[in-house]
Amino acid sequence: MRTTCFRLTSFTLALTMMFSAFPMASAHAGMISTADVIAPMNAQHDRQRIFAVLERADVVAQLQHHGVSVADAHARVAALSDSEARAMADQLENMPAGASNVLGILFSVFIILLVTDLLGLTAVFPFTRRSR
Amino acid sequence: MTRTHLMRRAAAQGVSALLVAVLLVGCAASPALRLAADDARPPRVLVTGVPFHPQSEYQCGPAALAMSLGASGTVVTADELVPAVFLPGRQGSVQPEMMAAPRRYGRVSYPVGGSLEALLTEVDAGRPVVVLQNLGLKWFPVWHYAVVIGYDLNLGDIYLHSGTTESMRMALGRFDRTWARSSRWAMLTLPPGELPATTDARTAITAIHDYEQNAGPADAAPAWVAATERWPEDELAWFARGNAHYARNELLAARDAFSEAVRLQPELGPGWINLGYLFRELGETDKARAALTNAAAIAGPWQAVALAELERLF
Numbered sequence: 145m146r147t148t149c150f151r152l153t154s155f156t157l158a159l160t161m162m163f164s165a166f167p168m169a170s171a172h173a174g175m176i177s178t179a180d181v182i183a184p185m186n187a188q189h190d191r192q193r194i195f196a197v198l199e200r201a202d203v204v205a206q207l208q209h210h211g212v213s214v215a216d217a218h219a220r221v222a223a224l225s226d227s228e229a230r231a232m233a234d235q236l237e238n239m240p241a242g243a244s245n246v247l248g249i250l251f252s253v254f255i256i257l258l259v260t261d262l263l264g265l266t267a268v269f270p271f272t273r274r275s276r
Numbered sequence: 277m278t279r280t281h282l283m284r285r286a287a288a289q290g291v292s293a294l295l296v297a298v299l300l301v302g303c304a305a306s307p308a309l310r311l312a313a314d315d316a317r318p319p320r321v322l323v324t325g326v327p328f329h330p331q332s333e334y335q336c337g338p339a340a341l342a343m344s345l346g347a348s349g350t351v352v353t354a355d356e357l358v359p360a361v362f363l364p365g366r367q368g369s370v371q372p373e374m375m376a377a378p379r380r381y382g383r384v385s386y387p388v389g390g391s392l393e394a395l396l397t398e399v400d401a402g403r404p405v406v407v408l409q410n411l412g413l414k415w416f417p418v419w420h421y422a423v424v425i426g427y428d429l430n431l432g433d434i435y436l437h438s439g440t441t442e443s444m445r446m447a448l449g450r451f452d453r454t455w456a457r458s459s460r461w462a463m464l465t466l467p468p469g470e471l472p473a474t475t476d477a478r479t480a481i482t483a484i485h486d487y488e489q490n491a492g493p494a495d496a497a498p499a500w501v502a503a504t505e506r507w508p509e510d511e512l513a514w515f516a517r518g519n520a521h522y523a524r525n526e527l528l529a530a531r532d533a534f535s536e537a538v539r540l541q542p543e544l545g546p547g548w549i550n551l552g553y554l555f556r557e558l559g560e561t562d563k564a565r566a567a568l569t570n571a572a573a574i575a576g577p578w579q580a581v582a583l584a585e586l587e588r589l590f
Binding site for chain 2: 223
């Protein structure tokens with residue numbers, strides 16, 4: 145229920161953003177922006193624009209699903225480029241999330257070597273060895 | 277989290293850590309980095325002025341970004357960056373968001389990875405580089421962001437601010453194996469007027485454009501100026517520079533930039549159209565009409581716009 149509500153809000157927001165942020169070519173009067181020229185989706189591809197906006201709404205919902213607050217999620221998605229937003233929408237679950245807790249790993253290495261020492265497989269820690 | 281749960285997790289981590297240890301030990305004898313014989317870089321570089329932010333728990337992403345941003349002159353703590361890049365549900369940070377967050381702090385993010393040579397060249401140019409490593413194995417990944425701050429080719433070592441360790445020393449071979457598992461992903465955060473040492477025009481223009489979409493063309497102007505200085509033959513960089521000058525109300529500079537864009541690429545319709553608008557604003561009606569007429573002669577998506585504007589304005 146809550147997610148549906150979020151999605152509906154995102155969708156409405158997305159539509160608002162779409163019509164405010166993307167002037168259509170037919171209404172073009174004034175300087176042509178760099179985005180109009182660089183972006184792969186130019187004025188002729190309104191459908192791609194709609195998809196792009198929906199993708200962003202989807203990323204907002206995914207960020208919230210992963211515990212990001214509504215306000216933060218919107219600010220974060222706003223900073224993404226179109227291709228980054230697309231990658232997030234398609235791939236977020238499979239993306240590597242840099243996270244390592246290095247101390248935890250070192251501790252694990254210590255425990256394992258301790259165990260292998262005690263089993264006689266390794267000889268790292270002198271205190272695990274009795275006189276032969 | 278219960279104690280058994282913790283112990284089980286520790287045991288699971290332990291097994292993987294053993295495998296990691298075995299693998300790394302097993303690889304320790306493999307040859308170190310071989311650079312080209314004509315490689316002229318200094319054998320030892322340590323970038324100074326990179327603040328160290330130790331990571332807390334899983335937050336190596338925010339910590340690495342705080343260090344990179346700090347070195348570029350933006351003072352921000354790792355804690356402040358947590359709401360900008362950390363994903364609680366994934367207990368980590370993903371690459372697109374690492375690239376996106378610096379834009380909110382007035383910095384352009386550039387991808388610079390791909391090879392150890394490129395990485396060392398950036399370090400040599402005085403830039404700390406954020407890298408994504410997999411400290412574990414392909415099938416048991418331990419993803420980790422760190423910041424490369426120096427290297428010593430004579431010792432065969434690389435220096436990183438990593439995790440809770442300031443200036444950690446790691447053998448280049450070992451570093452490269454952990455880095456290769458992220459397809460050698462790396463990034464820089466730079467003020468808009470600076471460019472990476474190793475980037476190509478397409479990559480830089482995309483990076484600056486992504487910044488501009490967030491910060492606006494006026495703030496991106498120094499980056500476009502730098503891009504046209506580095507790649508003076510690139511008409512898109514000149515076109516973007518024209519728009520950035522225009523956003524700052526620097527009309528003459530904008531006119532010159534658009535003129536250069538269409539001189540380099542006479543088929544650039546939007547360049548002619550914007551040049552036409554500028555001439556008109558500057559009161560040079562004849563030149564304005566000529567520019568729009570040029571645009572109207574170029575087949576393509578902008579032809580209709582040029583024709584409509586000719587009709588409307590003259």
